[in-house]
Amino acid sequence: MEAKSLKIALIGTGNVAWHIANAFTQTAHQIVEVYGRNIQNTNEFAGNLNALVKDSLNFKESQAEIILLAVSDNALPEIIAQMQLNSNQIVAHTSGSTPITIFDALPCKANFGVFYPLQTFSKTKQVNIQEVPFCIEGNSTETATCLKSLAEAISRKVFLISSEERLKLHLAAVFANNFVNHLLGISQEILQKENLSFELLRPLIQETFAKAMEAENIYAIQTGPARRNDQIIIQKHLQLLQNEAYKQKIYEIISESIRQKS
Amino acid sequence: MEAKSLKIALIGTGNVAWHIANAFTQTAHQIVEVYGRNIQNTNEFAGNLNALVKDSLNFKESQAEIILLAVSDNALPEIIAQMQLNSNQIVAHTSGSTPITIFDALPCKANFGVFYPLQTFSKTKQVNIQEVPFCIEGNSTETATCLKSLAEAISRKVFLISSEERLKLHLAAVFANNFVNHLLGISQEILQKENLSFELLRPLIQETFAKAMEAENIYAIQTGPARRNDQIIIQKHLQLLQNEAYKQKIYEIISESIRQKS
Numbered sequence: 001m002e003a004k005s006l007k008i009a010l011i012g013t014g015n016v017a018w019h020i021a022n023a024f025t026q027t028a029h030q031i032v033e034v035y036g037r038n039i040q041n042t043n044e045f046a047g048n049l050n051a052l053v054k055d056s057l058n059f060k061e062s063q064a065e066i067i068l069l070a071v072s073d074n075a076l077p078e079i080i081a082q083m084q085l086n087s088n089q090i091v092a093h094t095s096g097s098t099p100i101t102i103f104d105a106l107p108c109k110a111n112f113g114v115f116y117p118l119q120t121f122s123k124t125k126q127v128n129i130q131e132v133p134f135c136i137e138g139n140s141t142e143t144a145t146c147l148k149s150l151a152e153a154i155s156r157k158v159f160l161i162s163s164e165e166r167l168k169l170h171l172a173a174v175f176a177n178n179f180v181n182h183l184l185g186i187s188q189e190i191l192q193k194e195n196l197s198f199e200l201l202r203p204l205i206q207e208t209f210a211k212a213m214e215a216e217n218i219y220a221i222q223t224g225p226a227r228r229n230d231q232i233i234i235q236k237h238l239q240l241l242q243n244e245a246y247k248q249k250i251y252e253i254i255s256e257s258i259r260q261k262s
Numbered sequence: 263m264e265a266k267s268l269k270i271a272l273i274g275t276g277n278v279a280w281h282i283a284n285a286f287t288q289t290a291h292q293i294v295e296v297y298g299r300n301i302q303n304t305n306e307f308a309g310n311l312n313a314l315v316k317d318s319l320n321f322k323e324s325q326a327e328i329i330l331l332a333v334s335d336n337a338l339p340e341i342i343a344q345m346q347l348n349s350n351q352i353v354a355h356t357s358g359s360t361p362i363t364i365f366d367a368l369p370c371k372a373n374f375g376v377f378y379p380l381q382t383f384s385k386t387k388q389v390n391i392q393e394v395p396f397c398i399e400g401n402s403t404e405t406a407t408c409l410k411s412l413a414e415a416i417s418r419k420v421f422l423i424s425s426e427e428r429l430k431l432h433l434a435a436v437f438a439n440n441f442v443n444h445l446l447g448i449s450q451e452i453l454q455k456e457n458l459s460f461e462l463l464r465p466l467i468q469e470t471f472a473k474a475m476e477a478e479n480i481y482a483i484q485t486g487p488a489r490r491n492d493q494i495i496i497q498k499h500l501q502l503l504q505n506e507a508y509k510q511k512i513y514e515i516i517s518e519s520i521r522q523k524s
Contacts, residue, residue, distance in 0.1 A: 072490070073492060073494070073495060074490075074494075097487070097495045097498060097499075118463070118465070119465055119466055119469060120466060120469055120470065120485055122473075125473065128465075131465045132465055133462050133465065157465075161458075165458060167498060168452055168455075168456050169453065169456075169458060169462065169463075170495075171452055171502055172450075172452040172453050172458075172463060173463060173466055174488075174499065175445045175452070175513075176445065176449040176463050176466060177470045178487070178489070178516075178520070179445050179516045180442050180445050180446065181470055181473075181480060182481075182516055182520050182523075183437045183442050183445065183516075184438055184480050185481040185484065185523070186434075186437050186519075187435070188474075188479075189481075190430055190433055190437070193430075194427055194430050196427060196430070196431060200380060200419075201380070201434060201435060203380070203381055203393045203394055203395065203419075204380055204381055204435055205438050205439070205442075205474075205475065207381060207439075208439045208442055208443055211382070211384075211387065212443055212447075212450075213467065217447075218443060218446050218447035218450050219444075219447040219451070221384070221443065222443055223382055223439070224436055225436065225440070226436075226440060227440070228336075230335060230336065232335070233335060233432075236359060236429060237359075237432075237433045237436065240429065241433075246515070246522055249515050249519075250512075250516060250519060251436075253508070253511050253512055253515055254440075254441045254445075256508065257444060257508040257509075258444050261447070
């Protein structure tokens with residue numbers, strides 16, 4: 001069975017928009033219009049896709065059936081308040097932490113939903129979008145089904161997820177991505193100050209991830225001085241961090257939290 | 263050039279001892295004696311290696327040329343205080359955070375050093391020891407050279423590292439392994455409470471590591487609400503964590519630290 005080919009308008013020209021647009025070029029669906037803040041970026045972006053540049057948020061006469069909002073969370077309220085849609089169109093945002101109820105502010109009657117790719121994107125780095133989980137939500141079963149089938153054209157991992165679940169998923173993602181990245185940054189900084197190569201830690205870091213991804217209970221595989229409550233080493237480490245208030249606080253609070261779970 | 267075959271005594275029968283002993287079975291060097299706290303474990307361990315079980319810490323008459331201490335940091339002082347060695351032998355510990363000066367307490371004149379494998383080990387999980395960095399230190403150039411050549415028999419990555427450098431390396435490893443593991447545990451726990459699969463985050467976590475290991479400056483690739491100082495999302499997340507004091511404190515302090523570095 002061949003899926004219906006859908007016409008998509010894309011609002012935004014950032015990392016998420018770029019990866020989504022790229023993915024759709026491999027499918028029967030088509031990006032027909034692009035709207036962006038920066039005219040030069042938008043022209044270039046739309047040119048690469050053979051799409052039209054849209055200069056307003058009025059889509060009433062547009063041929064687009066789906067309008068995807070790939071903009072920063074902060075920009076969503078203002079954009080949504082300006083949108084004009086007809087009742088056959090679906091508008092969906094790509095945010096992890098914004099509830100579907102943000103569309104209650106739409107100045108027109110339309111179908112709406114969420115089309116959230118759970119991944120960190122940068123333009124310079126290829127991502128296998130087939131493996132990126134897409135979290136879908138719709139204001140009706142029909143809308144959700146349509147957005148789901150759209151996501152399935154580019155990803156093998158598509159899930160119906162409520163706004164409440166998506167917010168918790170996003171919180172979990174902040175710990176696993178944003179905060180882990182920061183800790184790895186601290187580790188790299190400590191070594192660089194000693195002129196030691198961060199490469200020394202590569203096998204350890206690989207093993208850390210491999211083990212965690214296999215563990216039914218990650219707390220149960222915890223090791224290290226905090227797990228053993230080895231106060232001699234903990235105090236030595238805190239001493240090394242004595243002029244680094246934030247690193248010291250992070251060391252203390254995570255060590256306490258590890259002890260709580262031990 | 264064939265390296266001289268060395269006879270090794272191993273003190274300890276835990277994870278580190280097990281992986282080191284296994285690695286040496288593939289080399290010209292030989293574990294000839296094993297000493298351990300638990301007699302049954304020690305018998306089994308030594309049996310697998312065709313080594314003798316040693317029942318005291320007096321090595322004066324032993325044929326072992328190198329004595330490796332693969333025991334917990336806490337156990338080191340007591341064991342070292344009881345050791346008897348002859349002046350041709352070398353004793354080395356495998357600890358990341360214990361300075362070489364701990365051997366000043368040896369009740370005899372001997373050569374001593376450090377033989378620290380920078381990896382997290384568990385018996386149930388194979389490790390490619392050839393890729394594990396070994397940090398070597400000796401009380402003299404000769405001792406360091408001997409321990410270095412011993413490590414090179416099992417690893418391609420052997421470095422002379424001072425006690426001060428090793429303590430900082432260990433501190434960096436605590437952030438990159440122990441603390442990262444704990445954050446991944448928190449992430450897993452948040453999802454499990456929602457009956458959401460941790461598998462949803464696998465592509466994100468893989469990407470987090472891949473990006474960090476490529477980054478010259480990991481702070482520079484930071485993303486997320488703290489990086490953007492998006493207080494609306496930060497407050498929503500803290501609200502979700504309102505009954506989880508430790509998770510909330512960790513969220514706050516790492517977010518503050520990310521903002522400091524932004």
